[in-house]
Amino acid sequence: MSAKKDLIDRDDDDINPFEDDSFVPQVTPGLKPFEPELQDITLETTREAPQPAITTGKASIFSKLSPYFQVDETTLKQKLITALKLGELKSLRDPESQADAQLDLYSTVWITATVIMVLFLSYSGKSVIGSLITNSFSDVIDFQIMINCLFLFYIYVLGVPILAFLICKFVFKEPFDVITAIDTYGVSNVVWVPIGFISVVTGLVGPFENIIEWVLVAIGGAYSGGIIYIQLKNVVTELQNGKVLLLAMIGVHILFTLLVRWIIL
Amino acid sequence: MDTIEPDFIETETGNGYGSTLSTSARGTLDESIVSTFKRDFHEINDKLKKVVYPHFPLGSPSAQDQHVFQGTDLWAPLCFIILYSLFLSKGRGRFSSFFITCWLVISAMATHLKLLNPHEPMSWMSYLSLAGYCMFPQVINSLACSIILPLFNKIPKVTLIRLIVIARIVSFALCSSWSIISMWKVSKSQTLVQKYPLALCLVTLGWLSVIC
Structure with a gap:
């Protein structure tokens, strides 16, 4: 045993069974040696309710994203009405703080989800109405269409602004307001909600069904394109290569409109 | 030794609502499988009484109920989603589509609630369990x-x-209203901003039953 260890043992009055070779445990008959006293220990046998995980990484992600989802009901209504009236959303900006109170991701996420649901409802609703009229089960509804629709809308709403941002950053070397663009693309989709509901009844029109659906899609595409143009024209025209970007965005929007027609409406 | 000792000593906590909180107590090795299943079934039933059984949406959740809602039990959601997917797919090979869609939908609901209440004591998993x-x-x-x-x-x-x-x-309307009201109550959703996404998700799941 080293001298240092001996010094430590000398300072300690208690016998250290791990260091002192002469230590012999005293066993009382009828009792197990070294039996732990369980009665004083609180056993963690129940699944405790999770504590507020403010310091964890997951909570910090929610905390970081949370401000974009904290939306005021009145502001949201004003925002949708302004967009539908083809007004500029920047007019809703707080005049004192110049803060973009209307900027959020809540509307993008949930308006897009609403549009997907309404379009699927209109697609499947035609079969349900058909069953009621003809008293026979109509065509089998393809559930896959809802998933295709989901991918189409979310890729368009998130993909185009992010792609534009990346092109501006790495090719044009210019700044691009990606959050405003995502917000605008999300809000522009609100146009598809009434169109989805109207298209439910197109199944009743008979031979004109196809023409009416093309007209509805054209109106939806033009209206949503108009909303995007009005909101983003200032952002895009400020760029040196803004015209190229604008033309690309218009082209992608036309393609998106055609895909809506072919996939779901 | 021939005997297997239990993992831990389980103390009896006799609350009037069963042992919903002691979900992890299923770790005991010295009980039969039937007993484990019985206990799990009773726990799920106890929580269902607080979350969705008809008497509940008419009242308000108490502080004790709120403690139960913080549990992160995923057994019942898994069972419900499997049953839901089985009923809808009817052996036509679409089970996986419904199964994944259900998990995505309840995950979206949990994420929505967590994003709107980031500093509440409820975790994302608790919201997932509730949904x-x-x-x-x-x-x-x-x-x-x-x-x-x-x-x-x-x-x-x-x-x-x-x-x-x-x-x-009619079944879609009744069951969807039931689940939506339950969800609003247990998540304490007050405003349209909080309520609307929950309703949208549950209506989507309900509508699939009408058309499939």
Whole structure:
């Protein structure tokens, strides 16, 4: 045993069974040696309710994203009405703080989800109405269409602004307001909600069904394109290569409109 | 030694609501499988009473109930989603689509609630568990729409398709309202901003029962 260890043992009055070779445990008959006293220990046998995980990484992600989802009901209504009236959303900006109170991701996420649901409802609703009229089960509804629709809308709403941002950053070397663009693309989709509901009844029109659906899609595409143009024209025209970007965005929007027609409406 | 010692000593906590909180107590090795299943079933039933059973939406959740809602039990949601997917797929190879869609939908609901209440004591998993429990009315809806109502179509010489479709729509409306109100209550949603996404998600799940 080293001298240092001996010094430590000398300072300690208690016998250290791990260091002192002469230590012999005293066993009382009828009792197990070294039996732990369980009665004083609180056993963690129940699944405790999770504590507020403010310091964890997951909570910090929610905390970081949370401000974009904290939306005021009145502001949201004003925002949708302004967009539908083809007004500029920047007019809703707080005049004192110049803060973009209307900027959020809540509307993008949930308006897009609403549009997907309404379009699927209109697609499947035609079969349900058909069953009621003809008293026979109509065509089998393809559930896959809802998933295709989901991918189409979310890729368009998130993909185009992010792609534009990346092109501006790495090719044009210019700044691009990606959050405003995502917000605008999300809000522009609100146009598809009434169109989805109207298209439910197109199944009743008979031979004109196809023409009416093309007209509805054209109106939806033009209206949503108009909303995007009005909101983003200032952002895009400020760029040196803004015209190229604008033309690309218009082209992608036309393609998106055609895909809506072919996939779901 | 021939005997297997239990993992821990389980203390008896006799609250009037069963042992919903002691979900992890299923770790005992010295009990039969039947006992474990019985206990799990009673725990799920106890929580269902607080979350979705009809008496609950009429009242308000108490502080004790709120403690139960913080549990992260995923057994019941898994069972409900499996049942829902089985009823809707009816062996036509679409089980996985419904299964994944259900998990995505309840995950979206949990994420929405966590994003709106980031500093609440409820974790994302607790919200996921709650959303899963609120799936229960949708399981009944899928059972009614996909299994029970089509049986009436097999009655010979009678065509009841119109009635079946209308009954499906009624079942969808009732069960969706039930699950939506339950979800609003347990998540303490007050504003339209909080309520709307939850309703949208549950209506989507309910509508699938009508059309599939």
